Amino acid sequence: MKLFDKYRQNSANEEEKAAMTELFIQQKYDKELKDKMKKRLERDHGITRNRSQQGTALRRKMVVRWVSSIAAAVLIGLAIWQVASPRLNYQNMADEMLTAYIPSNEMRKGAGDFSEERGEAIIAYNRQDFERSAQLRELIAKGGAATEEDFFYLGVSFLSQEQVQVAPAIEALQNALNIPQGQLRQEAQWYLSLAYLKADRIADARSLLERIVNENEWKASSAARLLEVLPSEK
Amino acid sequence: MEKQTSNQRSKTDEAKNFGLSPEDFQTLLQELRAGKDELYQQVFLNHFGDCMNYLKRQYKATHEDAYDASMDTLLIFCDRLKKGRIQYGNLRFLFTQMAGQVYLKLKKKNSRYASFPNSLDLSDEETASIPQEAFEAFDVAWPELGTECRKLLKAFFYDRVKLKDVALQQGKSEAALRKQKQRCMQKLQAIFKKQYQA
Numbered sequence: 001m002k003l004f005d006k007y008r009q010n011s012a013n014e015e016e017k018a019a020m021t022e023l024f025i026q027q028k029y030d031k032e033l034k035d036k037m038k039k040r041l042e043r044d045h046g047i048t049r050n051r052s053q054q055g056t057a058l059r060r061k062m063v064v065r066w067v068s069s070i071a072a073a074v075l076i077g078l079a080i081w082q083v084a085s086p087r088l089n090y091q092n093m094a095d096e097m098l099t100a101y102i103p104s105n106e107m108r109k110g111a112g113d114f115s116e117e118r119g120e121a122i123i124a125y126n127r128q129d130f131e132r133s134a135q136l137r138e139l140i141a142k143g144g145a146a147t148e149e150d151f152f153y154l155g156v157s158f159l160s161q162e163q164v165q166v167a168p169a170i171e172a173l174q175n176a177l178n179i180p181q182g183q184l185r186q187e188a189q190w191y192l193s194l195a196y197l198k199a200d201r202i203a204d205a206r207s208l209l210e211r212i213v214n215e216n217e218w219k220a221s222s223a224a225r226l227l228e229v230l231p232s233e234k
Numbered sequence: 235m236e237k238q239t240s241n242q243r244s245k246t247d248e249a250k251n252f253g254l255s256p257e258d259f260q261t262l263l264q265e266l267r268a269g270k271d272e273l274y275q276q277v278f279l280n281h282f283g284d285c286m287n288y289l290k291r292q293y294k295a296t297h298e299d300a301y302d303a304s305m306d307t308l309l310i311f312c313d314r315l316k317k318g319r320i321q322y323g324n325l326r327f328l329f330t331q332m333a334g335q336v337y338l339k340l341k342k343k344n345s346r347y348a349s350f351p352n353s354l355d356l357s358d359e360e361t362a363s364i365p366q367e368a369f370e371a372f373d374v375a376w377p378e379l380g381t382e383c384r385k386l387l388k389a390f391f392y393d394r395v396k397l398k399d400v401a402l403q404q405g406k407s408e409a410a411l412r413k414q415k416q417r418c419m420q421k422l423q424a425i426f427k428k429q430y431q432a
Contacts, residue, residue: 004364008427014416021419022391023361024372024426029392030309033271037308040279047283049301104381127377 089229094197097222098159102128103187105153115140118150130157134165141172151176152184155191159198169195186218193223206230251325252277259322266316269393274315278308281326288330289337303337310336316394371430378425383418390415 006012007020041047043064105125121136137154140146146154151172158169173192176184189208196205205226212223248255254262254277265273282304289300311329314320320328376384389395397415401408 002363004368007423008368008430010423010427017419017423018391021387021422023364024369024376025387025391026313027369028373028376029388033312034305034309036271037275037279037305040275041282045279045283047286047301049298051297102381106380106382123378126380 090197090202090226090231091200093226093229094194097226098194102160103156105149115145121150121153125153125157128160130160133157134161134168137172141175146175148176148179148182148184148188151179152188152191155188155195159191159195164198166195166199170199186212189217190219190223193226197226202230250327251322252281252329254322254325256322259325263315263318266312267393267395269388271312274312278311278329281329282308285330285333289333292334293337295337299337299340303333303340306340307333307336313394318394368430372426375422375426375429379418379422383414383421386411386415387418387422 003012003016003020006016012020038049105122117136117140121133121140124130124132124136134154134157137146137150137157140150141154155169155173155176158165158172170192173188173195176182176188177192182188189212193205193208193212196202196208209223209227209230212218213220213227251259262273262277265271285304285307286295286297286300289295289303290297295303307329311320311332379387386400389400390397397411398408401411404411406414
């Protein structure tokens with residue numbers, strides 16, 4: 001029997017399973033690298049697979065260079081503007097910290113609190129469909145069956161959407177923190193402090209960030225960096 | 235005088251190695267194993283045209299075949315670098331020789347996809363027996379796997395990082411990570427099966 005048939009029929013041993021996993025992953029990432037290199041070859045070297053496109057590619061390269069120069073000038077202007085606006089520094093940092101890392105939400109086999117809705121919410125979250133994930137978690141919350149995990153990922157989903165929804169994120173994360181002996185307390189605290197910053201609630205954010213630093217909790221060094229740039233009077 | 239000769243020698247060495255010094259080469263390996271391919275692209279794509287010209291001149295390859303063979307060689311070369319199977323010395327020679335072999339293999343099989351000389355221990359026949367729909371199903375299944383699992387499997391199977399090194403980075407034991415890897419593969423297989431049957 002072919003290896004692939006064994007894999008899809010669940011009769012492959014560990015070694016065979018590893019070989020198939022490796023093959024799929026390699027094909028996927030090789031294809032991505034190949035696509036990147038093709039684009040770069042055309043853009044930077046004027047080389048394409050189809051010879052007739054080469055002249056066009058070179059002309060396009062000249063246009064791209066002009067457009068890139070203009071774009072670079074605009075970006076430099078924007079960067080100067082950013083530096084000249086210290087008021088927004090903490091918000092920019094909060095945005096960067098929010099997008100730099102999105103906590104993973106794994107399905108836990110055998111968990112007593114597992115439901116179809118929750119499963120769908122996890123899948124949506126892992127696909128980075130944060131709108132859908134938030135909708136489903138809200139349904140669970142409205143049904144009165146929400147756990148700390150539901151509130152936490154609801155909060156993170158609100159914060160990770162294209163149009164960030166700060167107020168509901170704060171409410172969800174506060175709910176997560178209100179659950180006694182929570183497993184995600186440190187994470188919820190960190191995201192709540194970022195949500196406060198997004199809402200410009202500096203005093204609330206400061207108090208949480210100081211607690212994170214003082215107790216050397218998760219993200220303590222990032223919290224310290226944020227504290228350094230917070231304005232004192234707000 | 236001695237210093238001048240030594241400088242000339244290192245210049246010649248760098249020319250044989252796509253302009254890379256031994257230190258640059260180590261940096262390149264580290265970056266590749268960290269999942270970063272920017273430097274690799276920057277260095278090797280500069281020589282893509284030379285490689286195509288070599289294949290056209292040496293093997294009378296058509297433009298399209300020379301392009302495909304050079305591109306496939308870039309992928310295989312990258313994988314072998316990550317696996318530590320290529321040493322600093324004369325990378326340019328090695329690369330063009332490999333490109334020649336890839337070209338001949340492509341011509342022999344007369345099918346680009348089927349003849350892709352994968353770096354696994356699977357035969358070409360095994361690889362060719364996998365339907366295209368399976369790769370498409372995998373593309374859909376992959377993002378459904380949790381982020382941690384994706385990171386671990388990519389680091390191990392694509393970036394070729396040893397499990398003990400990943401364990402060290404994450405502050406976990408190698409045994410725990412091996413179990414995690416097995417669970418992740420299991421999970422991926424289940425999601426894949428669902429997608430493939432759908």
